[in-house]
Amino acid sequence: MLFTSFEFVAFLACVLVLYYLIPVRFQWILLLVANVFFYACSGLYGLLFMGVTIVTSYAAARIMSAVQYHMDDTVKAHKEVWSKQERKAYKQQIKRKKRMIFIGCLLVNLGILAVLKYTNFAIANVNGIAALFTGRHSIARVNLVLPLGISFYTFQTMGYVIDVYRGKAEAEKNIFKMALFTSFFPQLIQGPISRFGELSQTLYAPHRFDFRTVWFGLERVLWGYFKKLVIADRIVVAVNAIVGQPDIYSGFYVFCGMLFYAAELYADFTGGIDITIGIAQMFGIQLAENFERPYFSKNIAEYWRRWHITMGTWFKDYLFYPLSASMPVLSMSTFCRRHFGAAAGRRIPVYFVTLVVWFATGIWHGASWNFIVWGLLNAVVILLSQECRPLYEKFHAHFPGIQKKYAYRIFQVVRTVLLMSSLRMLDCYRNVGLTFKMFGTMFTDWNMTAAMKGLLQLGLTAADYAVVAVAVVLVLCVSLKQRRGSIRERLYERTAAVQYLVVFALLFAILIFGAYGIGYDANQFIYNQF
Amino acid sequence: MVRSKIKTLGIVAVLMVLSVLALYFAQALLMPKYMSNVKEGALIAEYYKAPKNNDVIFIGDCEVYENISPVTLWQEYGITSYIRGSAQQLIWQSYYLLEETLRYETPKAVVFNVLSMKYNEPQNEAYNRMTLDGMKWSDSKAASIRASMTEKESFISYVFPLLRFHSRWSALTKEDFRYMFSKDMVSYNGYLLQTERKGVTTQPRKTPLADYSFGENAWDYLDKITQLCKEKNIRLVLMKAPTIYPVWYDEWEEQIKDYAAQKDLPYYNFLESIQESGIDLTTDTYDAGLHLNVWGAEKLSRYFGQILRTECDLPDHRQDSAVLSYWQEMEERYEAEKGTAD
Amino acid sequence: MEQLIEILKELHPDVDYENCTTLITDKILDSFDMITIIAEVHNRFDVVIPADELGPENFNSARALYALITRLEDE
Numbered sequence: 001m002l003f004t005s006f007e008f009v010a011f012l013a014c015v016l017v018l019y020y021l022i023p024v025r026f027q028w029i030l031l032l033v034a035n036v037f038f039y040a041c042s043g044l045y046g047l048l049f050m051g052v053t054i055v056t057s058y059a060a061a062r063i064m065s066a067v068q069y070h071m072d073d074t075v076k077a078h079k080e081v082w083s084k085q086e087r088k089a090y091k092q093q094i095k096r097k098k099r100m101i102f103i104g105c106l107l108v109n110l111g112i113l114a115v116l117k118y119t120n121f122a123i124a125n126v127n128g129i130a131a132l133f134t135g136r137h138s139i140a141r142v143n144l145v146l147p148l149g150i151s152f153y154t155f156q157t158m159g160y161v162i163d164v165y166r167g168k169a170e171a172e173k174n175i176f177k178m179a180l181f182t183s184f185f186p187q188l189i190q191g192p193i194s195r196f197g198e199l200s201q202t203l204y205a206p207h208r209f210d211f212r213t214v215w216f217g218l219e220r221v222l223w224g225y226f227k228k229l230v231i232a233d234r235i236v237v238a239v240n241a242i243v244g245q246p247d248i249y250s251g252f253y254v255f256c257g258m259l260f261y262a263a264e265l266y267a268d269f270t271g272g273i274d275i276t277i278g279i280a281q282m283f284g285i286q287l288a289e290n291f292e293r294p295y296f297s298k299n300i301a302e303y304w305r306r307w308h309i310t311m312g313t314w315f316k317d318y319l320f321y322p323l324s325a326s327m328p329v330l331s332m333s334t335f336c337r338r339h340f341g342a343a344a345g346r347r348i349p350v351y352f353v354t355l356v357v358w359f360a361t362g363i364w365h366g367a368s369w370n371f372i373v374w375g376l377l378n379a380v381v382i383l384l385s386q387e388c389r390p391l392y393e394k395f396h397a398h399f400p401g402i403q404k405k406y407a408y409r410i411f412q413v414v415r416t417v418l419l420m421s422s423l424r425m426l427d428c429y430r431n432v433g434l435t436f437k438m439f440g441t442m443f444t445d446w447n448m449t450a451a452m453k454g455l456l457q458l459g460l461t462a463a464d465y466a467v468v469a470v471a472v473v474l475v476l477c478v479s480l481k482q483r484r485g486s487i488r489e490r491l492y493e494r495t496a497a498v499q500y501l502v503v504f505a506l507l508f509a510i511l512i513f514g515a516y517g518i519g520y521d522a523n524q525f526i527y528n529q530f
Numbered sequence: 531m532v533r534s535k536i537k538t539l540g541i542v543a544v545l546m547v548l549s550v551l552a553l554y555f556a557q558a559l560l561m562p563k564y565m566s567n568v569k570e571g572a573l574i575a576e577y578y579k580a581p582k583n584n585d586v587i588f589i590g591d592c593e594v595y596e597n598i599s600p601v602t603l604w605q606e607y608g609i610t611s612y613i614r615g616s617a618q619q620l621i622w623q624s625y626y627l628l629e630e631t632l633r634y635e636t637p638k639a640v641v642f643n644v645l646s647m648k649y650n651e652p653q654n655e656a657y658n659r660m661t662l663d664g665m666k667w668s669d670s671k672a673a674s675i676r677a678s679m680t681e682k683e684s685f686i687s688y689v690f691p692l693l694r695f696h697s698r699w700s701a702l703t704k705e706d707f708r709y710m711f712s713k714d715m716v717s718y719n720g721y722l723l724q725t726e727r728k729g730v731t732t733q734p735r736k737t738p739l740a741d742y743s744f745g746e747n748a749w750d751y752l753d754k755i756t757q758l759c760k761e762k763n764i765r766l767v768l769m770k771a772p773t774i775y776p777v778w779y780d781e782w783e784e785q786i787k788d789y790a791a792q793k794d795l796p797y798y799n800f801l802e803s804i805q806e807s808g809i810d811l812t813t814d815t816y817d818a819g820l821h822l823n824v825w826g827a828e829k830l831s832r833y834f835g836q837i838l839r840t841e842c843d844l845p846d847h848r849q850d851s852a853v854l855s856y857w858q859e860m861e862e863r864y865e866a867e868k869g870t871a872d
Numbered sequence: 873m874e875q876l877i878e879i880l881k882e883l884h885p886d887v888d889y890e891n892c893t894t895l896i897t898d899k900i901l902d903s904f905d906m907i908t909i910i911a912e913v914h915n916r917f918d919v920v921i922p923a924d925e926l927g928p929e930n931f932n933s934a935r936a937l938y939a940l941i942t943r944l945e946d947e
Binding site: 091166168317320321322324325327329330331333334337342345346347350353354386 | 906923947
């Protein structure tokens with residue numbers, strides 16, 4: 001069930017009504033049932049893998065926490081008896097046990113993800129290498145179906161297991177509550193990746209009907225649908241046309257395609273997250289924010305703190321930090337400082353860790369070289385801009401006050417958008433080589449007049465472009481206004497009539513201008529032989 | 531405090547009514563009107579405006595609504611009839627249309643054109659809309675929708691056609707505003723008049739089929755039609771129009787003949803009586819053999835009317851004051867449109 | 873404590889580590905510095921700072937960092 005299907009809207013309405021009719025202590029159970037139903041709609045096969053994740057994570061967390069309690073008790077009981085050395089040795093021994101369970105659980109779950117997601121990618125690469133020597137492909141691809149949302153729920157659940165291992169979260173005692181945490185349907189497909197510590201309380205708690213909360217949630221859901229249906233699902237036609245036929249569409253088209261994709265991805269992803277968070281809010285549940293007007297960022301590092309925030313923090317907390325504090329990296333740091341001096345010594349380990357993290361981020365997005373190269377290029381840009389910091393500082397010192405100038409801010413924003421958009425071309429084109437080639441044509445093959453006409457042959461009419469343009473301007477205005485606090489809060493201070501009209505106007509705009517349903521193609525209705 | 535709350539509630543209630551109205555207007559505006567183009571889309575809805583006292587009801591696809599002229603049946607024999615035909619009307623749609631029609635009136639005879647037996651599954655979304663959107667809401671309509679939906683369709687879009695036609699906002703014309711709430715009549719008791727002449731130039735090629743047997747679903751609905759007529763004591767007549775495209779296979783003919791014999795139904799394949807009825811395929815079709823033009827339709831109606839009159843024992847209403855003025859008006863309109871061609 | 877200050881001074885000699893309590897929040901220390909600090913703490917104190925202790929609550933001031941090291945030494 002896609003968010004944009006009629007079935008989903010009906011499903012959601014039913015769950016929502018039931019949710020506030022039943023006794024509040026059963027609400028979380030209703031959500032769990034809804035999750036199972038939602039997930040089963042995409043096939044029972046996926047439920048099996050999710051089941052494995054839930055059971056293993058639940059068991060691992062429970063055992064780790066039991067071991068921890070046992071250890072604390074034993075230490076307390078032997079407080080007078082054991083020397084510091086004895087205590088340390090005992091603790092080491094217990095920690096090793098905990099570590100075994102922890103690693104076992106990670107291996108099983110990340111293993112499932114890796115096998116399902118990357119087997120064919122690995123086979124393709126092995127074949128590619130084999131073909132260099134033998135001239136033929138030796139291994140056949142396997143037919144694996146990726147269960148819905150596996151990348152997201154695996155990460156979210158592993159975050160929980162790591163938190164329990166670190167003693168940052170309590171192990172959940174009720175396996176059904178644990179299952180609810182893993183499978184919460186609004187966030188299953190595209191995140192946000194929630195922290196157990198943050199989500200669990202609000203997720204399991206009873207929620208009485210509160211008009212304001214539900215109303216705010218509804219407003220956000222509608223805003224999400226607006227972005228997704230009016231902008232993303234419309235402009236996607238042009239994007240697909242451009243990137244699908246690179247032989248025809250080069251130069252100026254590539255540039256348009258790049259910007260269109262920037263709009264599409266933004267509208268689709270932030271819109272989807274708005275729908276997710278809005279739905280949760282209608283249930284009285286608060287999810288973590290995933291975006292903070294990312295296109296307004298001054299630089300790439302800031303952009304990545306404001307775009308897909310929950311994924312960024314996941315990688316930071318569960319990969320970047322542990323890797324930075326890991327023995328090999330520390331040894332590398334010491335070694336480099338001794339042998340190559342302070343400047344290189346402080347850089348090399350960070351470069352290494354950054355590249356590893358971005359490699360992982362890339363391949364998490366998808367099993368292809370496009371995403372790997374995309375991830376690594378992000379790392380390169382971030383490191384480069386970090387290296388250039390002294391240069392910028394000099395520049396800013398030379399032109400004091402320029403940072404405060406509006407024009408300079410706009411320049412920074414445009415720079416961020418263009419930079420991120422050009423990296424994202426890797427999302428679009430078939431392979432890495434083609435992406436670079438098409439990127440190149442933006443600078444060599446620029447025939448504006450012919451191209452402007454051609455934009456109307458991409459499957460969108462002038463009216464479609466006009467709708468997208470108006471919607472994009474609207475989204476921009478809303479984002480600008482948002483900087484001064486919640487728009488919904490401010491709207492709530494107005495009269496009921498104004499609020500109602502705003503919401504209805506939004507609904508009306510979605511119903512009329514949204515690209516949903518079969519769509520009207522006048523040609524379909526042309527009379528033929530019947 | 532209480533007062534202001536009541537006031538707020540009142541305002542919101544008014545706004546809600548207004549927004550429902552807005553959606554209703556939007557829907558009325560955005561739905562296709564089928565007035566100047568694709569007129570066959572308007573056929574089904576026109577039935578509700580006509581008097582419901584017909585002796586004969588025709589059901590089927592374009593082979594009925596393009597080839598039979600109720601005006602001729604009236605002029606020649608005083609037969610009152612209505613064609614509930616629509617573009618690519620599938621047999622289950624015919625059945626449900628008949629079911630609905632029989633709620634309004636009980637004719638003496640029902641004529642079903644058998645070409646649609648060749649379709650066993652839902653075919654084309656656009657044609658579904660033309661047959662279904664025009665129907666008033668009833669169990670029959672709901673059942674017909676469920677039987678007709680192609681894979682991508684959803685029931686809700688028939689309940690709220692706005693969900694289907696919302697993207698027409700960029701294709702709106704004057705016609706859409708003009709005919710928002712009232713439409714012109716495009717047909718003559720379901721007959722769509724065509725005045726062009728384009729004769730048959732090539733005979734159709736009968737590409738062999740892998741399987742000639744009609745589908746189970748189609749048979750099922752033919753049975754249902756037969757059964758329904760039997761229950762209501764209505765004479766069911768099967769026909770095949772004399773147009774040579776699309777191809778009507780001999781193997782199909784055999785199956786229908788057998789069925790008619792088995793159920794004791796009269797069956798007329800007018801392909802076999804083209805000459806007898808006086809139809810000249812070089813002048814009497816408007817699209818090279820797919821459909822008859824008005825002159826062809828009149829010839830077929832004259833021929834078929836004679837048969838119907840005796841077969842079903844139909845009375846002559848030409849002296850019947852209850853229906854006379856209606857048919858006379860229709861005749862005038864009909865002759866006027868026909869006259870524009872010459 | 874002196875040993876720790878020494879490590880920090882090597883990175884940014886001009887910072888007043890005795891009194892500064894916003895080393896992370898004011899972005900005086902970046903991720904480059906963090907790794908160096910962890911490595912040096914490991915070398916000189918024989919203490920490994922685990923990943924989940926890398927937040928500002930432990931790195932915003934030299935005093936907090938020193939408290940962390942003593943705590944870890946004790947475990």
